[in-house]
Amino acid sequence: MSSLFLHSASRLQRRAFLQQSAYGLGGMALAGLLEQSYAGSSAERWRGAVLKPHAPIKARRVIHLCMAGGPSHLETFDWKPVLKDLDGKAFPDSFTKGQQLAQLQGAELKARGAFCNFTKHGQTGNEISDLFPHMAGVADELCIIRSMQTEQINHDTAHAFMNSGSIIKGRPSMGSWLLYGLGCETEELPGFVVLTSAGKSGQQPISARQWSSGFLASKFQGILFNSKGDAVHYLGSPEGVCQSTQRQVVEEIQRMNGLLGEQRVDPEIQTRIAQYEMAFRMQSSVPELTDMKSEPKEVLEMYGVKEPGDGSFASNCLLARRMAERGVRMIQLYHRAWDHHGGIVDGMKSAAQDVDQASAALIKDLKQRGLLDDTLVLWGGEFGRTPMGQGSGRDHHILAFSVAMAGGGVKPGTYGTTDELGYRAVENVVPVHDLHATMLHLLGIDHKRMTVKFQGLDMRLTGVAGNVVKGIIA
Known part of the structure; x- marks a missing residue:
């Protein structure tokens, strides 16, 4: 019995020695990697799947200018003179019979023509409100898709x-898919940044799941x-704590996370290690940004920025350009101003005055700096508005x-059409999954090949659908 106890104790001591040695070696390895990282090496940076x-x-x-709330296509890019002629009259039942409506279901439907006029612009002849x-003024840079549909x-x-290709919670947003697939071109800033602004009316709430990484x-x-204000809370060092002291704290936390990372197989530990280092670097990179x-002055005036950092869409657009210059992969700007039931x-x-100039x-700014060619700008909302009045x-x-x-390899001009009343896309219809597939293609990714195993399935941004819209690729 005594011999068995001694043997077990010996095994435990040997196991503990090996384990502690492994932690020590692992800690030294992590310290070495972190030291390289502090010196400016990109060895630790995620380079993409x-x-x-x-x-x-x-x-x-990608810079996604998200017009949250659903801007009316009938007052932006889809001119319908027949609808205007029908204004105030009964909307033809043949269009709506058996169709899903939102709050107008079962109501008496009357046509509502556009209250504004449209004009053709540039060599493309794009019709814009x-x-x-x-x-x-930038019509010849725009690829206007009039035939979008969503579910x-x-x-x-x-x-x-629109963001994740699914309504199921826990699915990654397209920005997260891009960061996963391609990595980030900067070590000083996050690879996926979101900014919000709001108009005077039509403000629809936006939940954080819209930029979630899901699984x-x-x-x-x-x-x-x-x-508005500090871009990131608690960015500065606490009062009385110098940067060298904070560096020591970060190093010790990283060392302990490294020990835990060798004990457990958990990708979130590696995330924490990377994010502590990112947070430290952001203390200098974000104020500079x-x-x-x-x-x-002429650039501020071009954007219509009255006061940089004032929380306006204009200020956010200028900040987006600065992020693009510094290697941020995905930038989303939500402007909550487009939910116009009345x-x-x-x-x-x-709302148009809020966003048009910026x-x-x-x-224009991206183009004159040579960035538009490889920056894909997307402007639009989550759905459209009925040609019937509410x-x-x-x-x-x-x-x-x-x-x-605009930019990023798209062909300027107009793609797709709706019927004469703007009720349904009828030619070159582009579902949201097709838009995602095309965006990924422009970024060098086959949407069918970038998958992640989750709950036994090969998951992807486009689900089981999606086709590249070749007609909009330059």
Whole structure:
């Protein structure tokens, strides 16, 4: 019995020695890697799951100008003179019979024509609402898709579908998929950043699941920056703590996380190690990013920025350009101002005034800096609006809406059409999954080949659908 006890004790001591030795070696290895990282090495940076491009790379980053709330395609990019002639009259039952509507289900339907005019612009002849004179000025950069369709008729699920290709919670957003697939080109800033702003009306809430990493590691989730005040809370060192002391604290935390990482197989531990280091670097990189004193007066005026960092969409657009220059992979700007069930005339005018100048300025600014060619800009909402009136506004609509794209290998012009009343996309229909497949293709990714095993299935951004829309690729 005594012999057995001694043998067991010996085994435990030997196991403990080996384990502690492993931790020691692991700690030294981690320290070595961290030391390289502190010295400026990119050895620890995630370089993406797609090591070899599946297709020619036309875009390297995405700026998504998300018009949250669902802007009316009938007052932006889809001119319907027949609908205007029908204004105030009964909407033809042949269009809506048996169709899903939102709040208009069962109501008496009357046509509502556009309250604004449209004009053709540039060599492309893109028809753009007079509410967007600055966007009209970059008409020859725009690829306007008039034939979008989605599956979701309510805001939160429609946003989820536009962002993740699914309404099921826990699915990664497209920004997280991009970061997972391609990695990040910067070690100083997060690879996926989100900014928000709001208009005077039509403000639809936005949930954080829209930039969630879902079942991917949390290091791929979007990071919400404050649009006003400090971009990130608690960015500075605590009072009385110098940077060298904080560096020592970070190193010790990293060492302990490294010991835990060798004991457990958990990708979140590696995420924590990376994020502690990122947080330390952001203490210097974020203030530099958000300090716009170096921006010339003419650039601020071009964007319509009255006060940098004032929380406006214009200020966010300028910040997005600065992020693009510094290697951020995915930048999303949500402007909550487009949910116009009523008061659409004043609401659309106000929302368009909020975003028109800055959206166009971003495209022009990227182009003059040589960044537009490999930056894909997407402008649009989660769905469209009914050609039938809802009081003084329009209801949600899923069978037709418009988005505009620029740069990143897209072909300027207009793609797809809706019927004469703007009710349904009828030619070159583009479902949301097709939009995602095309965006990934422009970034050099085959949407069918970038998959992650989850709950026994090979999951992807486009689910079991999606086709590349070759007609919009330059």
